[in-house]
Amino acid sequence: GTLMPDGSRWGAFSPSDVHFDDPHSVFASHELEILVSGVRWSEGPMWVSHERALYFDSPIDAKIYKWREGEETSVVASESGGYDGSNVENYSQLFEPGANGMALAGDDVVICQHPTRRVIRMKLDALANMGGAQMCTAAFDIVAEAAANGRPLNAPNDVIVAPNGDIYFTDPVYGF
Numbered sequence: 301g302t303l304m305p306d307g308s309r310w311g312a313f314s315p316s317d318v319h320f321d322d323p324h325s326v327f328a329s330h331e332l333e334i335l336v337s338g339v340r341w342s343e344g345p346m347w348v349s350h351e352r353a354l355y356f357d358s359p360i361d362a363k364i365y366k367w368r369e370g371e372e373t374s375v376v377a378s379e380s381g382g383y384d385g386s387n388v389e390n391y392s393q394l395f396e397p398g399a400n401g402m403a404l405a406g407d408d409v410v411i412c413q414h415p416t417r418r419v420i421r422m423k424l425d426a427l428a429n430m431g432g433a434q435m436c437t438a439a440f441d442i443v444a445e446a447a448a449n450g451r452p453l454n455a456p457n458d459v460i461v462a463p464n465g466d467i468y469f470t471d472p473v474y475g476f
Contacts, residue, residue: 336373344402359414362398375432382416384436401458410467412456418445419456419469443467
């Protein structure tokens with residue numbers, strides 16, 4: 301869990317803390333396994349079946365991670381919110397300077413970026429092979445950075461891609 305200023309942990313738990321009261325729940329198993337620990341805040345889980353890998357990000361640490369069974373969890377991208385050193389005012393003051401939601405779109409990945417206030421699309425292979433480099437060095441297309449009325453996006457948060465390829469994302473009022 302996240303370390304709080306008073307030394308306590310927010311969100312800390314162990315598998316023995318989780319209980320399933322409904323024996324007919326939708327879960328195939330009622331056992332919980334912790335795959336990764338030590339990430340301050342994880343978001344955007346994205347399972348890539350052909351890699352048998354889970355990608356996820358930390359909006360607080362501004363990193364995108366990759367987990368695969370039997371391997372160390374690796375950082376695939378840093379500055380995941382798209383910061384390039386000059387494109388976000390008051391960057392050092394942000395609590396969540398990283399990416400948030402991620403979703404597969406065929407061979408691409410769609411990523412919500414809080415600080416740059418945009419939704420981007422890039423090749424999954426390009427993300428997988430970044431080796432921890434800053435996201436601003438990657439090749440990507442901007443999917444959205446303004447609402448239909450022309451107002452800049454606030455803080456794109458969660459995203460899904462429909463079977464026909466349409467992209468839906470949330471843009472909550474918190475953030476900017």
